[in-house]
Amino acid sequence: MTRTASAFWLNESGNGEVRRVALAEPGPGEVEVRTLFSGVSRGTETLVFRGGVPENQYSVMRAPFQEGDFPWPVKYGYLNVGVVEHGPERLRGRTVFCLYPHQTRYVVPESAVTPVPDGVPAARAVLAGTVETAVNAVWDARPLVGDRIAVVGGGMVGSSITAVLATFPGARVELVDADPARESTARALGVGFALPDDALDGCDLVFHASATEAGLTTALNLLAPEGRVVELSWYGDRKISVPLGEFFHSRRLTIRSSQVGAVGRPDRTYAERMAVALDLLADDRFDALITGHSAFEELPDVMPGLADGAIPALCHRIDYGRGHVPE
DSSP: OOOEEEEEEEEETTEEEEEEEEOOOOOTTEEEEEEEEEEEEHHHHHHHHTTOOOGGGTTTTOOTTOEEOSSSSEEOOOOEEEEEEESOTTTTTOEEEEOOOSBSEEEEEGGGEEEOOTTSOHHHHTTHHHHHHHHHHHHHHOOOTTOEEEEEOOSHHHHHHHHHHTTOTTOEEEEEOSOGGGHHHHHHHTOEEEOGGGOOOOEEEEEEOSOSHHHHHHHHHTEEEEEEEEEOOOOTTOOOOOOOSTTTTTTTOEEEEOOTTSOSSTTOOHHHHHHHHHHHTTSGGGGGGEEEEEEGGGHHHHHHHHHHTSSOOSEEEEEOOTTOOOO
16 A cells, blocks of 8 residues: 655645655665654745745755745745654664655655754754754854854844854844844844844944845945945845945945855865754754744645734744654
8 A cells, every 4th residue: 555644735826735645665775754843934935935936046946855846836845853763773763854845754865864962852953954054154154253243134044143143252243123023032042132223333244134125235234344244135036236335345345145055164064064053953042933833734824824924933833743644
């Protein structure tokens, strides 16, 4: 009898469904994972949900275990934590993280999973994929002891960067966002908060993650001479203006991109970067980034609310019961 699992698929803009999908038998070098939790990274996943991926970025935006093609139908996602139920003895019974979509069970190469450290709760480990992006951004930026740092945009990526930098030696770290509600996130992470017009300037380094034209302008305005903006925003199919007049040249400012597709240090591998992200998640302050949770079966109703802002969220956790058994 064919074994199956349940997976969340996007069919068209604003429409998703839970489907039964075939589940292969694990072969040599493969593991079967029963999902405990997955996470919806609101920025990227709702962009996909709305069909906002530009055609010339279809290949770049593919998730590692995506099925289907943009714009639809597509099975998309990359924050998955589960338990290995079949595989090599060293992994059997271990809680692991995998860049896999929202699905109750799945079979992948054993190299695709990373064991979650004992000190990291499985429910928090869903943040690993986004914290990995934050680690990469910090590696790209190479901050120095005592730097004055701002993070503009308190969404999932910006808050993850803020959490990583919160204990950086001697640094002044401020989270900047147009939404006053983000102050509670900053407070939980132990850093300062400001609305854009009240932010501290004279920054050596600004991370921009608001995905707005106004946010990028704010980031540049906050820089001291020779300061740098590290741009992490994904604008999808939108075109934005960058203010390169006024003081951009006289202050000798720099804008550089950071994208998780390439490792920000030549001496580290993808696996090592993920291991660093998971180790950082032993800090319980990261719990502030998980702002809600729902059952897997509710995803078709939850995703539209996340996409249109009716459900405010940084990372929205999806919980899986133990009853999902292959047929």
